[in-house]
Each structure stands twice: as C-alpha cells, then as structure tokens.
Amino acid sequence: MSTRTFTVGGMTCGHCARSVTEELSELPGVTDVQVSVASGQVSVLSEQELSRDAVTAAITEAGYTITDWPSAN
Structure with a gap:
C-alpha cells in the first residue's frame, strides 16, 4: 500500500471535498x-x-490545483 499526501488549492467547502474525493x-x-x-x-x-x-x-x-507535492511518504 502507498499513501500520498499533498495540498490542493481552492477548496472552500464540503462540496469541494466531495468533488476531489470522487475524482x-x-x-x-x-x-x-x-x-x-x-x-x-x-x-x-x-x-x-x-x-x-x-x-x-x-x-x-x-x-482545483495541486499547490504542493512533497516526496512520497
């Protein structure tokens, strides 16, 4: 298993979170x-x-856009 954590810009609400999660x-x-x-x-x-x-x-x-993509965890 692999976990990747990154930062997404422009999210402001639950709908934003659902859209990102769905995609x-x-x-x-x-x-x-x-x-x-x-x-x-x-x-x-x-x-x-x-x-x-x-x-x-x-x-x-x-x-939305990825604003930070750190090295793999």
Whole structure:
C-alpha cells in the first residue's frame, strides 16, 4: 500500500471535498481518500504508487490545483 499526501488549492467547502474525493477515488488502485478543507491537505491510500500526472489530472477535473507535492511518504 502507498499513501500520498499533498495540498490542493481552492477548496472552500464540503462540496469541494466531495468533488476531489470522487475524482481521486476513480483512479485505479485507490482505496481511501481523506480531505481537509481547512488545511487543503489530501491523503490518498492506494494499492500502488500513484503517478503525479494521474493525480493532477483528477484534481484538475474536479476544478482545483495541486499547490504542493512533497516526496512520497
């Protein structure tokens, strides 16, 4: 299992969190998504390491941007 935590900009409410969660949950291997609107932190648990391109595309599809992509946990 792999956990990736990053920061998403522009989220302001529960609807924002749901949109991000829905898009990320559609990525192959994703088993859990946790979103904190207050901090902008998103943690994704997946069966394998997720590519930055795939995560970026999902976040963009939800209408937001990744503002910080730290090294893998």
